[in-house]
Amino acid sequence: MSSHREKPARLPFVVPLLALGTFVMVTSEFIIAALLPEVSADLGVSVATAGLLITAFAVGMIVGAPTISIATLRLPRRSTLVLALAVFAVGHVIAALSSSFPIVLAARVIIALATGTFIAVGSVVATSAAGPAAASRAMGVMMSGMSLAIVAGVPLGSWVGQAIGWRGTFWALAALAGVAAMIIGRFIPAAERAEVTPSVRSQLAVLRHGRMWLVLAATALVTGGFMAAYSYISPLLTERTGISEGAVPLVLVGFGIGALLGTNITGRLGDRKPLATFITTSVASVLVLLLLIPLSTSPVATVVLVVLLGVTGLGITSIATPLAVRFGHSSPALAAALTVSAFNLGIALVSWLAGTTLDTSLGVTGPEVVGVVMAGLGLIPLLVLAAMRATRTAVPQVSLPAADEGTSLAHRVAA
Template identity: 55%
Template sequence: MTTRGGTLHAPADVRFDDGERPPTRLPLVVYVLALGTFLMGTTEFVVAGLLPEIAGDVQVSVARAGLMITVFAVGMIVGAPLMAMLTLRLPKRQTLIIALGIFAVGHVVVALGSSFALLLAARFLTALATGAFWAVGNVVAARAAGSAASSRALGVVGAGAMLANVVGVPLGAFAGQLMGWRGPFWALAALGAAAMALIASKVPSDTDGDQAGSVRSELSALRSGRLWLVLAACATTAGGVLSTYTYVSPLLTDRAHLAAGVVPLVLVGFGVGALAGFLVGGRLGDRRPHMTTIVAPAATTVLLLALCLLSGHAAPTVALIALLGLFGLGANPVLISLGVRFAGQAPTLGSALTVSAFNLGTAIGSWIAGLALASPLGATGPAAVGTGIAVLTLIPAITIALIQRRRPAARIQAATA
């Protein structure tokens, strides 16, 4: 790796397996950051299990209460790069602590609020903090692990959010039934405050030694064509999988004829698959990054197409959804790592833009899938949309692989000329 202005960067066109031996164990800070993303993933989706209670309490329709999810997604899209710029001159550790503080305050406001407009504002504020934590946390984790294990570290950090779907969101919904919908928000506020102390004590001080960059140098990352290809892959891989996942319930009940009570168990299967996919994809990505980013979307496309064709049969549908979690999100930690690397001297902005791209793809894909659900395709419409979006991921993924393959050859030719 090379050092520019006190910040560690892998050279722009080396492989992840460039001779540096991957560590057998990841630094503790990686797991601390994974705990933070567990809280972020929980708060993003816990609202889905509490919508009827929230709607009844603040006297709005369930559909209108769903804006709490939409507003959060918009906050993540805007907030990640915006907060990366606003906190540019702050030490990384301080940024993480401030983000968790805002996260905790936002949940207290939701827990106390009675106005729906206030709830939406608090959710947007929480999303800004979430975007900042995720973007900076990715950079800190990748730097702490080193270039030879950066994808594995990002896989662990991302697995925290996937674990939220398996454990955090169901627990939050269950707690909401026992204590009322405000209870989970109080709990998340308390956990956010506790995480502040943990970050303060466990994130090493050497992450604070970066020289403050300028907005101009950060924005120079936008000139990287490879970064834009990564962002396109982030958007399409998320859009393909999560457009289908958003409307998987009607697919299971209307097409596969499963009882509504079985649906949460199928969603847990998806969550377990996604958790494994993040961990396995991150580990494979350190050695074979481009193979991972090509094989994962290719397998995802096949799985989504099979889901369209076999959704009338319960057993294959359940198995396909679990496999969709495994392959559909397996390339994400590698894409984040590539985004950080291709951003050059602006790793935080690169990380932030990948967060925005994932959320933008999810928002657009879910919107198109909703239209397809109301079309003659019915319950299979979202899976058909997902198939079309997922296959598009192969275009930027293959292009990146070809560019990276040509760059070493070009250097060799220049050296022998």
């Protein structure tokens, strides 16, 4: 019996390989915030204008992930992953060679399209390779690349940018993407492709799955909740907590370490009780955000809560994608792409809304208040899902239409 239990713990080698690609791509997504002063000075635009590079990336992820997912239906998944990394590298090369801000802005959109494609298709490859019993854990390992990007990639990229300029960071990211493309192209089996070529119409049928939309709504709201606090954590730490500017990066490293723990721990729990784990993680996020408001005057309490925010906030990345994929089982790639869009929609919403609160009476705690509200609202679709599951469990003999085949698996996943 023990040997039977040990077997699921061994994930396919493809999963950590996908974590490598995720690390490179998420580093690019987050590093631009640290490089904005250098970019604005070099390209002759204001810092506020340079900030459009962040907005453009988010928009590219929101719109591009599902669009490119449909456009690459006929490509083998391995080819799609390699192509995404190649386009990602080319986008950085274009930006590094250009002295025109509009061209750099367009390059960031191209990079975002490649990133969304890689994460969406990679999610399907990772969960398919791991199997239903280990799907959330596989996503936790893949999304460890995101956590490592926050812990190591962004600080290193920032250091490179300060040492040799932002273009040097972009060249380094292009080179890393090229290496990742060669490794993934070499080691991901050619069999990791769609067994049949689906039609666009069959893919769009996923939009009829109501439970998947509830997962997407919860994902956007809960993600927006913790990102509201994370996006504006620096002014909270320096102006209210009293932490020096030089110590802020160390606190953010703590957030990344918490995220690394959260994606893996939540992934393991999510394989057995994904919906219950999603709800628990979301409630924990609300509590952490709520505690940050009164306790952010204490340096020790604040640092602990920031680490816990990484654990609870990034933890949902291990649960949301497998759950959406299984509820939208007729089109796993599009369901995963829509999850990517939901994450970025939440980020885009709070980047504006939370920022407006800084000039109100709430001050630097305003983003935390926004975070509590958004994450709290994210519990509503999750509780609706739980109620739907309870109703279906109470009436187990209901006949279901053929188009909803695989529902028993979704029920088991949502248990």
